[in-house]
Amino acid sequence: MPIVLDLLIALLILTGGAFALIGSWGLVRLPSLMMRLHGPTKATTLGVGGCLLASMLHFAVHGGRWSAHELLIALFLFVTAPISANMIAKAYLHRRNVLRDAEEGAPLPPAPPHAGWATFGDGGTAAKRDDQGR
Amino acid sequence: MIEVAVTIALGCLGLAMALNLVRLLRGPTAADRILALDTMVINAIAFIILFGIGQMSAISFEAALLLAMVGFVGTVAYSKFLLRGDIVE
Numbered sequence: 001m002p003i004v005l006d007l008l009i010a011l012l013i014l015t016g017g018a019f020a021l022i023g024s025w026g027l028v029r030l031p032s033l034m035m036r037l038h039g040p041t042k043a044t045t046l047g048v049g050g051c052l053l054a055s056m057l058h059f060a061v062h063g064g065r066w067s068a069h070e071l072l073i074a075l076f077l078f079v080t081a082p083i084s085a086n087m088i089a090k091a092y093l094h095r096r097n098v099l100r101d102a103e104e105g106a107p108l109p110p111a112p113p114h115a116g117w118a119t120f121g122d123g124g125t126a127a128k129r130d131d132q133g134r
Numbered sequence: 135m136i137e138v139a140v141t142i143a144l145g146c147l148g149l150a151m152a153l154n155l156v157r158l159l160r161g162p163t164a165a166d167r168i169l170a171l172d173t174m175v176i177n178a179i180a181f182i183i184l185f186g187i188g189q190m191s192a193i194s195f196e197a198a199l200l201l202a203m204v205g206f207v208g209t210v211a212y213s214k215f216l217l218r219g220d221i222v223e
Contacts, residue, residue: 010139013184017143020177024150027157027173033165036157040173044180051143051180051187055195058136058187069195073179073202080206084172087213092165094217 005061009054016050019043033092041085049074140188147181168212175205 023046026039052070060066151174158170179198186194211221 006135010135013136013139013143013187016180017146017184020180021146021150021153024153024173024177027170028153033163033169036166036169040169040176044173044176048176048180048183051183055183055187059192063190063192070183073183073195073199076199076202076206077176077179080202084206084209084213087210087217088165088169088172091168091213091216092163095163095165 002061005057009057009061012050012054012057016047016054018047019050020047023047034089037085037089041081045077045081048077137188140184143184144181144188147177147184151177151181164216165213168209168216171212172205172209175201175208179205 020043023039023043026043027036030036030039052074056068056070154170154174154177158167158174161167179201182194182198182201186192186198214221
């Protein structure tokens, strides 16, 4: 039985490392920032999740103590990853649309008809005005 | 078996952090650099946890938890600074 558990722990560790590597590889290879957001926010949290599950199992099997406090980190990361991705995307859109000093990557999808892409808390009306005036 | 797996995974994570460093240095936008730093913090968390597994020490858990919190606050502060030109208004 411990062999099976060891195998499971090793598999979880390897999965976590592989997913972290894949996420960072995507961060380097993907062409524009909106695509680059996908690599880290999905794959790296999955990688950390694998490592945390492996740590829980490992200390339960070999350390003789059963505790779920690794789940705290996993919960915190799963809660904060979408928020930080949203903030980074908003900063990118703001610098691209309002300040116009960002790279010209892949074109953005069209905004809804009544407003532009909102970045500054005004519902995107400033960016929309700017688009129409151009 | 677990030692081998931990060694391989630590190598993977080191390579991943080197790739993040490439993105951090290349840019091209400021948001890219923030994203690279955020990813690097998450990889460092996984690295610390794997190191704790390898050393059989539970001390590294606190370091990982603190790094998770500080990393998130740092990412939000960077993005907020780019958006508003100020962090605490």
